[in-house]
Amino acid sequence: MKSLLFHCKDFGSVITGLSTRPDDMVHGDILDEKQSAHNCILAFVTIEKGDAIEKSSELVQEIYKFCKDTDHNNVFLCPFAHLSNSLASAKDALVILEKIVNELKTSDINLTEGHFGSDKELLIHLYGHPGNARYREF
Amino acid sequence: MKSLLFHCKDFGSVITGLSTRPDDMVHGDILDEKQSAHNCILAFVTIEKGDAIEKSSELVQEIYKFCKDTDHNNVFLCPFAHLSNSLASAKDALVILEKIVNELKTSDINLTEGHFGSDKELLIHLYGHPGNARYREF
Numbered sequence: 001m002k003s004l005l006f007h008c009k010d011f012g013s014v015i016t017g018l019s020t021r022p023d024d025m026v027h028g029d030i031l032d033e034k035q036s037a038h039n040c041i042l043a044f045v046t047i048e049k050g051d052a053i054e055k056s057s058e059l060v061q062e063i064y065k066f067c068k069d070t071d072h073n074n075v076f077l078c079p080f081a082h083l084s085n086s087l088a089s090a091k092d093a094l095v096i097l098e099k100i101v102n103e104l105k106t107s108d109i110n111l112t113e114g115h116f117g118s119d120k121e122l123l124i125h126l127y128g129h130p131g132n133a134r135y136r137e138f
Numbered sequence: 139m140k141s142l143l144f145h146c147k148d149f150g151s152v153i154t155g156l157s158t159r160p161d162d163m164v165h166g167d168i169l170d171e172k173q174s175a176h177n178c179i180l181a182f183v184t185i186e187k188g189d190a191i192e193k194s195s196e197l198v199q200e201i202y203k204f205c206k207d208t209d210h211n212n213v214f215l216c217p218f219a220h221l222s223n224s225l226a227s228a229k230d231a232l233v234i235l236e237k238i239v240n241e242l243k244t245s246d247i248n249l250t251e252g253h254f255g256s257d258k259e260l261l262i263h264l265y266g267h268p269g270n271a272r273y274r275e276f
Contacts, residue, residue, distance in 0.1 A: 016267065082271045082273040121266030123264075126261075126262075128259030129155075130159075135220040
């Protein structure tokens, strides 16, 4: 599991189509084609082959820490296939992502869930302070 | 060496301060505090411990391919410390980045070089087509 965490002034995502790769792709339900968040922690998350579901808690702790450090409680969780060349199957990834979502929902986090399995136009506006971007492996 | 390549409508970068970490940080010269590119390939590049300088050519080929696929020749090369937990020393990274820059300059690429060793406010606007983001390890 890998994650790239950004402290964003603004983040916007527009679904432009459903991914057709890899062959085992399973698409999550699309609730909102357009999503955005302001003053948020953007968490790009890549689930890899062999990831243990328990590792989700370590990511959640990192997200909490970043929220505390920045004094925000808005989180945009964005499934992202571009931090590894060893991706889990879509089915396995969705199980772990659901666990992460459920853990984040037990707190006072204001969570926006990005869609799994789609192409997206993204607008990412990062703050410029030290520590605005954090890379984590679990 | 790792790279995250984005096909961007727009990319903007503003230097907000010089990085103080890691301890061996060496700062490149600041030519422009504010930089931007339009219809470009944004190449975030992380140089890792033990990277062979010859690997730079493989990255350059990937950048050329992305330019060809998108019919653009604008490239923003952005040193990025957030794709690995095993970073090369600043001194070693600068040698390899210089090689990448020199290789890109031998072509018809319209290159913008991001600064090495600074905190930056970033605005990244990605196109939404399939293949808008590519992750590569060399």
